[in-house]
Amino acid sequence: MRSKPRWWLLPFLVLALLLAFLLDLLSGPFPLKLSEVFSSGARKGSVDALVLLEIRLPRSILAGLVGACLGLAGAAMQGLLRNPLAGPGLVGVSNCAALGAVITFYFGFAGLAWYLLPLGGLVGAALGVMLIFFLAGREASVLGLILAGVAINAVASSLISLALNFSENPYAMSEIVYWLLGSVADSSIRDVAIAVPFMFAGWLCLLGSGRFLDALSFGEEGAQSMGFNIGRQRAFIIVGVALTVGAAVSVSGNVGFVGLVVPHLIRPLVGAEPGRLLLPSAIAGAVMVLLADAAVQLLSPQQELKLGVVTALVGGPFFLWLVYRMRHEAV
Amino acid sequence: MIPSVKLDRRCLWLTLLILCYLCGGRTQAAERIVSINLCTDQLLLLLAPVERISSVSFMAANPVYSAYAERVGQIPLNHARVEEIVAFDPDLVLAYELSDRRLVRLLRELGYRVELVPGAKSLEDVATVIAHTAALLQQPAAGAELLAAMDRQLDPGRAAPADPRPLAVIYAPNGYSPGAETLPGAVLEAAGFANLSDRLGNQYGAVIPLEQLLRHQPDLYIIDDQEPNMNSLAQKKLRHPALEKNIAASATARIDGRLWSCPTPMVAQAVAELRDLR
Amino acid sequence: MSHIQIEQARVVRNGVAIVDGVSVELVPGQVVGLIGPNGAGKSTLMRAMLGLVQLDAGSCRLQGRQLESWSMRERARQMAYLPQNTESHWPLLAARVIAMGRLPHLSYWQRPGPGDQQAIARAVQLAEVEDLLERVVTTLSGGERMRVNLARLLATGAPSLLADEPIASLDPYHQFHIMEIFAEHARSGGSVLVVLHDLNYAARFCDRLLLMDHGNSVIQGAPAEVLQPEILRRVYGIDTRWVESEDLSLIVPVGRHRSHH
Incomplete structure (x- = not known):
């Protein structure tokens, strides 16, 4: 594998982010007449302005934020567990977050205070990360990690169904698809507002852990002997992953494979350094989810596909290829 | 187009008569009726006297979904499960056209009489369904009364x-x-x-x-x-x-x-x- | 003043004393060899000196001050550690691995300065890894990778180097090379503690040896005092013989000792 830091990576990703954001903003059931929007800035009643500001903009912003969270959390988890398969979806952290969000949402807690829904996601995600950490062990083998992930995913998704079953709501059962596959359709600025504080806090935790993740390349004792308080640093990352994944999942469901695929694509371009991987993975995650959301709207503008279907269609084959390659490298 | 409910009425009465004849000829009026669907529950509560109703579904008692919840009173509730239904030993089970097919087949195999009430896509359908159900229950007079009341309420709309x-x-x-x-x-x-x-x-x-x-x-x-x-x-x-x-x-x-x-x-x-x- | 001084160290795990009452001192200018059979407690003693393992009894001083009173980061500037398994988890560039040696000197958002670059350049020169810088560490041979990791240790600028079996699986050329780097570090005022299995390298490159067995210190002193055939027979269960050849004296294992269990 060629692995060399590329100077053009960040400018390229920022440009891609801008383009993907614009593409997502412009895709929808109808072409948006931009002239209408701008000429009628003062005219509040314009439908195009309403559609752009209240429907498409919140949706695209949320897609970007969710993607950034998942890409960043994936990069951080892979660094922490020193395992290239440790995406938040594959090891069950996303489903645990969804479980936390489902419980707070369907049993009415989410209505009590704005922060309770993302908090529910956060608690679920934190439990998920801790569970995978203690179940798979620190020096997790690929097999151990995947097995633990399968178990956590199975338990979490069946508990989601159970919780939805118990909620006295005629729509709850059909909404299981949203929680397991994810979507940003029809999200409003309120969804963005409740998730953003948690997401930003998580980004700070994770982006500040770059140096520690670098040192962790040499094992836990290696990192300790390089001056890092491993318990505190690890807790920092667990909290960061819980904040980002918890907030993202509680407002968009479980959009799979982003946290797995994105760090993989970026890794060779940053010389495989776990610390340098973080920021580009966040941006590339945003690009991936924005493109997936644009694809969702282009493929079926009326009866919308779930976002997770598109990311899984990209991520699934990628994962197969990864497994294939790892088998051959192991031999 | 405003539906011309009255025009179709003649046709309807004829159907009703034939149905009455068929049902009446075949069986006695059912005395232990169980309904397993919200829509058949409501029709049953409207058309049959309480003493002939053995059970209605739990939805019928929920005033959010059932327009006639107050009529349920002491009538036992069911959750459309075969063991519950069999326990009432019904001589007529009312189900909806789209009710669980496996449940309906099982009940029929066990020898119970299951009648499927069709759904409605138009106001004419509503009249047909009410007439059909009234016939099944051998309550044609109650059915006719409901239809007449409905007609009266719809009448000003003919403008x-x-x-x-x-x-x-x-x-x-x-x-x-x-x-x-x-x-x-x-x-x-x-x-x-x-x-x-x-x-x-x-x-x-x-x-x-x-x-x-x-x-x-x-x-x-x-x-x-x-x-x-x-x-x-x-x-x-x-x-x-x-x-x-x-x-x-x-x-x-x-x-x-x-x-x-x-x-x-x-x-x-x-x-x-x-x-x-x- | 000694760099690191551990006294009467005792480490107990699951009711068994893995290290029991061992004292050793790292002083400037000296390479100390830590030898003993497998499971003697050498690695645990080394990790206790680094503060990676809690002492159950005894004390450890770094630059004359209690080890506990140093922060993790300060410790990392004084002692650099090379664990047994140096395999990197990611395909990193060798140049970046060496640069990571400066991590104990950088705060979270700080970029490496000219001082850091200078330390890195010096380490690269000492470890002779100039032509490996653009290589990916996972593609390097064992010896090359060890030199890169050693360069990372040297780049920290720590006075004390602690290495756990650094030459165990290397070819003789690299074994000599690594040991020479340690000797050079000591000559320039540093201190080195190195776990070794090869008694000849221990005799040749170490100023002092500590022989451990079953968690205890058997003997400590100059190589000639420690590497006596009767002591080695007792500890390792092997018969050895000193062989003189021109200006060299070599210790040669001749076989297992019969009565050893």
Whole structure:
């Protein structure tokens, strides 16, 4: 594998982010007449302005934020567990977050205070990360990690169904698809507002852990002997992953494979350094989810596909290829 | 088009008579009737005396979904499970056309008489279903009475509708909007509105994306949300700020979903209520 | 003043004393060899000196001050550690691995300055890894990788180097090379503690040896005092013989000792 830091990576990703954001903003059931929007800035009643500001903009912003969270959390988890398969979806952290969000949402807690829904996601995600950490062990083998992930995913998704079953709501059962596959359709600025504080806090935790993740390349004792308080640093990352994944999942469901695929694509371009991987993975995650959301709207503008279907269609084959390659490298 | 309910009536009475004859000839009037569906529950509660009803489904007792919940009283409730149903030893089980097929087949194999009541897509269908059920229960007089009352309530609607018809949209949780080939769609038409769902080509109804809804700027939003205080994503969609802003600028009505969720005489009240909004 | 001084160290795990009453001192200018059979407690003693393992009894001083009173980061500037398994988890560039040696000197958002660059350049020169800088560490041979990791240790600028079996699986050329780097570090005022299995390298490159067995210190002193055939027979269960050849004296294992269990 060629692995060399590329100077053009960040400018390229920022440009891609801008383009993907614009593409997502412009895709929808109808072409948006931009002239209408701008000429009628003062005219509040314009439908195009309403559609752009209240429907498409919140949706695209949320897609970007969710993607950034998942890409960043994936990069951080892979660094922490020193395992290239440790995406938040594959090891069950996303489903645990969804479980936390489902419980707070369907049993009415989410209505009590704005922060309770993302908090529910956060608690679920934190439990998920801790569970995978203690179940798979620190020096997790690929097999151990995947097995633990399968178990956590199975338990979490069946508990989601159970919780939805118990909620006295005629729509709850059909909404299981949203929680397991994810979507940003029809999200409003309120969804963005409740998730953003948690997401930003998580980004700070994770982006500040770059140096520690670098040192962790040499094992836990290696990192300790390089001056890092491993318990505190690890807790920092667990909290960061819980904040980002918890907030993202509680407002968009479980959009799979982003946290797995994105760090993989970026890794060779940053010389495989776990610390340098973080920021580009966040941006590339945003690009991936924005493109997936644009694809969702282009493929079926009326009866919308779930976002997770598109990311899984990209991520699934990628994962197969990864497994294939790892088998051959192991031999 | 306002449905010409009266014209079809002759045909209907004939069917009714034949049915009565068939049912009457075959069996005694059922005495231990079990209904396992919200719609058949309501028809049963309307048409049969309480002492002949062994059980209705648990939905029938929920006033949010059942227009006749107060009539349930002490009648035992069931959850449409075969063991519960068999325990009542029914001589007639009323199920809906789309009830669980395996349950219906099993009950029939066990030797129980199961009658499937058809659904309704129009006001004529409602009349047919009521007549059909009345015949099944051998209560033709009660059926005729209900139909007559319905006709009386619908009568003022026969006045020519304002032209052009105002554009209305029924918006249910998930953004679902029923079209012409549904009971709510028929009610909307009878009340003199044009249905946005029809205009978009959704005869049977479909999800209308929020953006599309805003573009068509309907004159009337009819929000069909039976339990607005529940927590679901489906209902959260009805509280989207863009929709709220747009709704504030046009007419809105909340309709009691019980009025048109089943083929009962309540549909006439739904027509009357909507007609008043025009 | 000694760099690191551990006294009467005792480490107990699951009721068994893995290290029991061992004292050793790292002083400037000296390479100390830590030898003993497998499971003697050498690695645990080394990790206790680094503060990676809690002492159950005894004390450890770094630059004359109690080890506990140093922060993790300060410790990392004084002692650099090379664990047994140096395999990197990611295909990193060798140049970046060496640069990571400066991590104990950088705060979270700080970029490496000219001082850091200078330390890195010096380490690269000492470890002779100039032509490996653009290589990916996972593609390097064992010896090359060890030199890169050693360069990372040297780049920290720590006075004390602690290496756990650094030459165990290397070819003789690299074994000499690595040991020479340690000797050079000591000559320039540093201190080195190195776990070794090869008694000849221990005799040749170490100023002092500590022989451990079953968690205890058997003997400590100059190589000639420690590497006596009767002591080695008792500890390792092998017969050895000193062989003189021109200006060299070599210790040669001749076989297992019969009565050893």
